[in-house]
Amino acid sequence: MHKPGPFHACDMPDAGRPLRALALVASLKHKPETSNTEELAGRVLHHLSGHGITEQETIRLVDLDIKPGLGGDMGDGDEWPQVAERIRAADIVLFCTPIWWGTVDSVMQRAIERMDSLHEEYRQTGVSPLYNKVAGVVITGSEDGAQHTNATLLSTLQFMGFTIPPECCTYWVGTVGDDPKDDARKRRESKAAETMAKHTARNLAYYARLLAAHPMELKPSSPG
Amino acid sequence: MHKPGPFHACDMPDAGRPLRALALVASLKHKPETSNTEELAGRVLHHLSGHGITEQETIRLVDLDIKPGLGGDMGDGDEWPQVAERIRAADIVLFCTPIWWGTVDSVMQRAIERMDSLHEEYRQTGVSPLYNKVAGVVITGSEDGAQHTNATLLSTLQFMGFTIPPECCTYWVGTVGDDPKDDARKRRESKAAETMAKHTARNLAYYARLLAAHPMELKPSSPG
Amino acid sequence: MHKPGPFHACDMPDAGRPLRALALVASLKHKPETSNTEELAGRVLHHLSGHGITEQETIRLVDLDIKPGLGGDMGDGDEWPQVAERIRAADIVLFCTPIWWGTVDSVMQRAIERMDSLHEEYRQTGVSPLYNKVAGVVITGSEDGAQHTNATLLSTLQFMGFTIPPECCTYWVGTVGDDPKDDARKRRESKAAETMAKHTARNLAYYARLLAAHPMELKPSSPG
Amino acid sequence: MHKPGPFHACDMPDAGRPLRALALVASLKHKPETSNTEELAGRVLHHLSGHGITEQETIRLVDLDIKPGLGGDMGDGDEWPQVAERIRAADIVLFCTPIWWGTVDSVMQRAIERMDSLHEEYRQTGVSPLYNKVAGVVITGSEDGAQHTNATLLSTLQFMGFTIPPECCTYWVGTVGDDPKDDARKRRESKAAETMAKHTARNLAYYARLLAAHPMELKPSSPG
Numbered sequence: 051m052h053k054p055g056p057f058h059a060c061d062m063p064d065a066g067r068p069l070r071a072l073a074l075v076a077s078l079k080h081k082p083e084t085s086n087t088e089e090l091a092g093r094v095l096h097h098l099s100g101h102g103i104t105e106q107e108t109i110r111l112v113d114l115d116i117k118p119g120l121g122g123d124m125g126d127g128d129e130w131p132q133v134a135e136r137i138r139a140a141d142i143v144l145f146c147t148p149i150w151w152g153t154v155d156s157v158m159q160r161a162i163e164r165m166d167s168l169h170e171e172y173r174q175t176g177v178s179p180l181y182n183k184v185a186g187v188v189i190t191g192s193e194d195g196a197q198h199t200n201a202t203l204l205s206t207l208q209f210m211g212f213t214i215p216p217e218c219c220t221y222w223v224g225t226v227g228d229d230p231k232d233d234a235r236k237r238r239e240s241k242a243a244e245t246m247a248k249h250t251a252r253n254l255a256y257y258a259r260l261l262a263a264h265p266m267e268l269k270p271s272s273p274g
Numbered sequence: 275m276h277k278p279g280p281f282h283a284c285d286m287p288d289a290g291r292p293l294r295a296l297a298l299v300a301s302l303k304h305k306p307e308t309s310n311t312e313e314l315a316g317r318v319l320h321h322l323s324g325h326g327i328t329e330q331e332t333i334r335l336v337d338l339d340i341k342p343g344l345g346g347d348m349g350d351g352d353e354w355p356q357v358a359e360r361i362r363a364a365d366i367v368l369f370c371t372p373i374w375w376g377t378v379d380s381v382m383q384r385a386i387e388r389m390d391s392l393h394e395e396y397r398q399t400g401v402s403p404l405y406n407k408v409a410g411v412v413i414t415g416s417e418d419g420a421q422h423t424n425a426t427l428l429s430t431l432q433f434m435g436f437t438i439p440p441e442c443c444t445y446w447v448g449t450v451g452d453d454p455k456d457d458a459r460k461r462r463e464s465k466a467a468e469t470m471a472k473h474t475a476r477n478l479a480y481y482a483r484l485l486a487a488h489p490m491e492l493k494p495s496s497p498g
Numbered sequence: 499m500h501k502p503g504p505f506h507a508c509d510m511p512d513a514g515r516p517l518r519a520l521a522l523v524a525s526l527k528h529k530p531e532t533s534n535t536e537e538l539a540g541r542v543l544h545h546l547s548g549h550g551i552t553e554q555e556t557i558r559l560v561d562l563d564i565k566p567g568l569g570g571d572m573g574d575g576d577e578w579p580q581v582a583e584r585i586r587a588a589d590i591v592l593f594c595t596p597i598w599w600g601t602v603d604s605v606m607q608r609a610i611e612r613m614d615s616l617h618e619e620y621r622q623t624g625v626s627p628l629y630n631k632v633a634g635v636v637i638t639g640s641e642d643g644a645q646h647t648n649a650t651l652l653s654t655l656q657f658m659g660f661t662i663p664p665e666c667c668t669y670w671v672g673t674v675g676d677d678p679k680d681d682a683r684k685r686r687e688s689k690a691a692e693t694m695a696k697h698t699a700r701n702l703a704y705y706a707r708l709l710a711a712h713p714m715e716l717k718p719s720s721p722g
Numbered sequence: 723m724h725k726p727g728p729f730h731a732c733d734m735p736d737a738g739r740p741l742r743a744l745a746l747v748a749s750l751k752h753k754p755e756t757s758n759t760e761e762l763a764g765r766v767l768h769h770l771s772g773h774g775i776t777e778q779e780t781i782r783l784v785d786l787d788i789k790p791g792l793g794g795d796m797g798d799g800d801e802w803p804q805v806a807e808r809i810r811a812a813d814i815v816l817f818c819t820p821i822w823w824g825t826v827d828s829v830m831q832r833a834i835e836r837m838d839s840l841h842e843e844y845r846q847t848g849v850s851p852l853y854n855k856v857a858g859v860v861i862t863g864s865e866d867g868a869q870h871t872n873a874t875l876l877s878t879l880q881f882m883g884f885t886i887p888p889e890c891c892t893y894w895v896g897t898v899g900d901d902p903k904d905d906a907r908k909r910r911e912s913k914a915a916e917t918m919a920k921h922t923a924r925n926l927a928y929y930a931r932l933l934a935a936h937p938m939e940l941k942p943s944s945p946g
């Protein structure tokens with residue numbers, strides 16, 4: 051049974067350069083409507099600032115026109131290429147999704163599908179553009195499904211080349227049958243969620259700094 | 275779509291000490307019967323040797339009497355405590371399971387449940403005995419289920435405190451309707467599985483070495 | 499381990515009226531591009547015809563503008579309402595999805611999310627518009643993930659009110675590392691997939707006929 | 723989002739014979755220790771009695787010596803054969819499991835593995851001993867994981883030959899970070915869980931009665 055333990059600090063490695071965090075938020079709601087998921091992601095970003103990761107960016111994916119398909123640019127106004135460019139520039143990527151029927155929503159799944167073009171680049175060259183980046187996960191739901199949602203994301207992200215630090219998932223879920231109107235208040239009051247946010251931020255910062263100082267450098271023996 | 279890319283070498287960090295790898299094999303078959311899963315785990319261990327991780331141990335879990343329950347020692351001849359002790363001593367732990375009906379088998383699930391006592395220790399003290407260890411996954415099946423099995427394991431392992439390197443899962447699955455008698459041969463001939471084994475071993479070695487040199491050291495502000 | 503057994507016929511209940519089958523196809527590819535998933539769905543529909551279910555309709559979801567959100571009509575040209583109307587009119591609904599990274603794709607997940615409005619109608623009135631309908635699943639993938647994809651769909655569909663007959667899932671998946679160019683040919687040659695299509699069609703027909711003859715009729719004790 | 727609606731009665735088909743319900747309870751705790759899962763299963767059984775299904779049996783699986791393996795009888799005192807015999811005799815089988823780390827526990831997974839011998843019988847003869855039986859699911863957990871646990875079970879059960887009625891899963895899960903000591907009280911007070919138990923029982927009874935009156939009778943065209 052998952053039980054987040056008490057929070058403790060640790061010394062941080064010296065990254066030798068400023069690090070960038072990117073939060074991809076897959077709320078079904080357009081801005082400026084409030085997103086539970088974005089608010090919880092904000093707690094992780096807040097604590098990342100405390101660990102010196104102050105270059106931060108949040109993208110509300112539903113506000114972009116991200117086409118279905120697997121290419122890097124599906125044309126016709128496809129706005130995925132600008133997301134891909136932000137992923138390439140980031141050291142830490144937070145994948146933030148609401149739960150719908152026990153799993154990632156359609157907006158996050160679309161982003162995962164479109165990341166296929168980055169994975170394909172790795173396939174061709176042998177060097178993944180996602181190596182030496184760390185991934186974290188933020189999940190909210192009216193009830194049940196956080197661990198399965200997290201599992202589905204983590205397996206994909208590690209196959210793609212991300213590093214998964216320990217305790218890098220922060221979630222809040224409500225109780226079946228409860229009125230979802232109270233979700234935001236209950237989430238904000240959740241000590242477990244806040245503890246998870248602290249763990250997630252500390253561990254993302256530690257591993258991103260460590261990898262910035264000691265990146266894994268693959269040596270293609272011949273042109274891709 | 276998961277497609278393992280070509281293998282490339284990388285320079286390895288200096289761990290400063292010898293590292294230990296432990297493979298927990300959850301085959302349903304007792305020794306000396308051959309286990310597909312153990313054979314595939316052997317490929318990862320072989321490549322780990324090539325990266326200087328030569329202290330290796332494999333435990334066939336089904337040969338031990340591991341009682342159901344959540345405590346550290348369920349009594350009555352429970353042999354879990356000796357497994358827990360080997361996990362504590364390891365830097366790299368490979369979780370190796372066959373797929374039965376799309377998920378981890380009962381032997382691996384039993385081990386996961388019994389690791390709850392290590393997680394509980396973390397809950398009490400704030401310092402997880404599983405931090406600074408890296409986890410990898412090895413999966414075989416007559417058909418389908420590797421990614422879900424991997425997902426279920428990785429989510430649990432990161433919540434428990436393990437570090438998950440990129441591309442740290444090696445699997446082979448057959449085709450629905452094919453005769454399982456041919457599984458072993460087809461698995462041995464699979465180039466994709468061998469490439470995954472190389473990636474898994476290289477990445478487990480890299481991250482275990484890096485964490486040995488730069489362990490995350492948590493500072494409890496007060497006694498647990 | 500899932501192993502489809504030999505096919506046998508059975509006598510069919512008399513439905514007393516013609517029945518309608520609807521295939522919701524969630525390919526990422528627009529028409530007229532060929533969809534592996536739609537082709538395999540076509541095998542199930544073919545066999546449904548043999549069981550007298552000749553009123554059939556296939557919708558390629560990606561060709562419609564289905565907005566993100568949870569309402570029945572999200573406005574701005576939202577084309578979900580016409581899909582919902584076809585679901586209401588059907589006795590059998592086939593949920594047909596490719597696998598991307600081990601799970602349903604974004605197009606199918608979008609449809610599941612939008613079906614929330616039908617589920618909400620049930621919540622308000624106590625009578626689900628999805629009771630007395632049977633659901634089947636068709637899945638294709640370049641490799642691995644059919645059982646997890648099926649599981650995620652079936653759990654949601656039964657909570658929504660669909661009836662799940664035995665062996666109502668038909669899938670084909672390739673082998674990791676193989677060239678996806680050969681997928682279509684190998685799928686068409688798969689005896690296991692064809693047997694699953696026969697089982698799926700027979701069982702969908704049997705249960706849809708049985709429920710048409712003996713529908714579960716809920717009696718709200720007071721206005722919903 | 724899953725939201726159980728208000729309960730309504732329905733007329734029941736005449737089965738023409740008494741029906742039997744079997745609850746397989748996969749608690750990790752031995753009798754006479756109280757099992758949350760068994761208590762919740764008891765609510766479903768209670769309502770099944772109200773629908774005339776009074777022949778009921780509950781097996782606490784952990785109290786039996788169920789060997790690992792895939793055969794019908796693994797020897798050496800294996801007690802699976804008596805469970806298999808009870809499954810064959812039942813019209814309704816309730817699969818009741820606690821959640822451990824987001825999925826079915828090792829005791830339930832063991833039972834699923836051992837049911838492989840029944841599935842193998844189907845493979846050989848073309849007639850599954852599990853056709854015309856209906857399956858339900860009961861799940862409890864200290865937090866999160868019900869829908870994934872349900873999904874994993876339902877997919878397997880329909881491939882094996884069980885019929886899955888609508889809304890045939892009853893669950894209760896607590897909130898991450900809460901003290902598990904309060905689980906039993908909170909579960910007993912859960913209106914959502916009680917509503918799910920009523921739905922589950924009504925629907926299991928309806929479909930079991932319907933199938934008893936109109937069993938699907940497969941006609942092998944030739945021996946085995």
